[in-house]
Amino acid sequence: MLSAYRPGSPATPFENYSTTGIAYFLQRGHRMLTALFAQAAGAYGEPLALVEVQPVIAGAGIADLCLTFEGGKQVIIEVDVEPETAGGVELMAALAATASGWDGRPSLVHLSLPGAAAEPGWNLVDWLEVAEALDGDPDPLAQQFAEFVLRDVLGLGEVPLEQAVTTNRLYALGGAAVRRVLGERARYVNSASRPLHGRYRYIGTTFSVDGGEMEYWVGLVNETVPLGEHYHLMLASKTARLGKSAAHPRATGDWKWLHWTGLGRVVRPITPAVYDELLARLPL
Numbered sequence: 001m002l003s004a005y006r007p008g009s010p011a012t013p014f015e016n017y018s019t020t021g022i023a024y025f026l027q028r029g030h031r032m033l034t035a036l037f038a039q040a041a042g043a044y045g046e047p048l049a050l051v052e053v054q055p056v057i058a059g060a061g062i063a064d065l066c067l068t069f070e071g072g073k074q075v076i077i078e079v080d081v082e083p084e085t086a087g088g089v090e091l092m093a094a095l096a097a098t099a100s101g102w103d104g105r106p107s108l109v110h111l112s113l114p115g116a117a118a119e120p121g122w123n124l125v126d127w128l129e130v131a132e133a134l135d136g137d138p139d140p141l142a143q144q145f146a147e148f149v150l151r152d153v154l155g156l157g158e159v160p161l162e163q164a165v166t167t168n169r170l171y172a173l174g175g176a177a178v179r180r181v182l183g184e185r186a187r188y189v190n191s192a193s194r195p196l197h198g199r200y201r202y203i204g205t206t207f208s209v210d211g212g213e214m215e216y217w218v219g220l221v222n223e224t225v226p227l228g229e230h231y232h233l234m235l236a237s238k239t240a241r242l243g244k245s246a247a248h249p250r251a252t253g254d255w256k257w258l259h260w261t262g263l264g265r266v267v268r269p270i271t272p273a274v275y276d277e278l279l280a281r282l283p284l
Contacts, residue, residue, distance in 0.1 A: 011054075011064065011079075014168055018153060019064050019079045020053065021145050022111070022130065026067065027051040030142070032133040040123045041107035043073040060098040061091055066106075074106035078122070080113065081153050082175065083187060089119060096121040113175075114154070115184055127153050158269035161231065164220060165200060170270070174205030174218055177275035181282075185211045191219075199227040201251040209282060215239060218278055222251040223265065233270060234262035235278045243281035 011019065025033050026048060034048055046069040055066045057076070065077035076099055078092055092110070096119075099106045110122040111130070118124050127149050134146035150156045152168045155176030164170035171190040178188045188207035193200050204219010215238035223230040234249065235242060237259040246262045248255075261281050263274060 012081075014152075015064075015079060015081050018081050018149075021148070022077075022079065023051050023053050023065055025134070025142065025145070026065075030134075030137070032137075033130065036125060036129055036133045037067060037075060037077070037109060038069065040109045040125050041067070041069075041073060041075040043069040043071065043075070043107070046071045046073065057095055057098055060094040063095060064111075072104060074102070074104065075109055076106050077109045077111055079111045080116070081127075082190070083113065084116065084119075092119050092122060113179065115179060117184065155272070158271045160269045161220075161266050164266075164270060165195075165198065165203060165231075170203060170219065171205065173270060173272065173275060174207075177218070177272060177279060178205060178207045180272070181276060181279045182207070182209055182284075185209070187211060187214065189214065191217065196227055199229070201225075201227065209284065213238075216282065217257070218275065220266065221249045221262075223249075225250045225253075227251070231266050232262050232264060233266055233274060233278065234260055235281060236260050237282075240283045242283070 049070045050068040052066040064079040067075040108122045114126045131149040155172035159169040191206040192203035208214045217236040220231040242259045242261045
């Protein structure tokens with residue numbers, strides 16, 4: 001399945017991995033996961049006949065997944081592990097327009113983060129439902145993938161510092177906090193400096209509070225320059241004042257952002273609660 005990925009796909013390696021995991025369990029006939037997508041597609045009780053990874057949909061581009069049930073029902077699945085971008089919305093519209101001309105009119109399913117808005121013609125399934133479908137499966141691989149979904153996609157649970165700088169979990173934690181505190185209006189992107197010997201000047205999440213300009217950032221900032229092993233958890237604002245102000249950190253000396261606040265050196269696993277504590281200092 002990994003060899004099925006095509007040049008020109010907008011998917012990131014992280015999204016590719018997530019898509020491949022879903023495809024693996026569907027191809028293996030995972031009963032609960034198959035039922036989840038069958039229900040969203042209106043193919044109740046039908047077993048899967050074919051799982052295609054990144055098929056080219058003529059005239060529309062590359063889909064993430066295409067399922068064919070034994071009764072002939074086809075399903076196009078768009079997989080997202082981050083908020084949908086303008087380019088992603090355009091692709092979904094193109095896929096919907098193309099699929100409307102197919103015989104049998106395929107169902108369209110958007111696998112998204114919780115709280116995503118439904119695009120016209122698309123049925124929503126969220127990643128929390130995927131984790132719930134895998135929950136209780138005795139297969140160790142299913143348990144591992146469910147844990148991956150909860151921590152690396154949904155940002156649930158604590159993140160030790162060593163995982164924060166080596167996995168996707170800090171990004172997931174930051175994205176989940178922004179969605180939780182700011183709601184559907186918020187937009188965010190992952191942002192980090194280029195790593196040097198596995199250490200970062202900064203790594204975290206740049207976001208907006210109202211769908212406008214992304215003028216806020218939250219994440220880890222290295223304590224020293226040259227880079228050391230200690231990090232501080234901080235919130236930054238380009239122009240608006242923040243509660244409990246702190247000095248501009250040396251490691252981000254090239255940032256022209258005026259306001260900073262933080263919770264000090266990270267000595268314990270980072271939790272959703274500490275992100276909420278920092279985001280409470282926003283001028284909302």
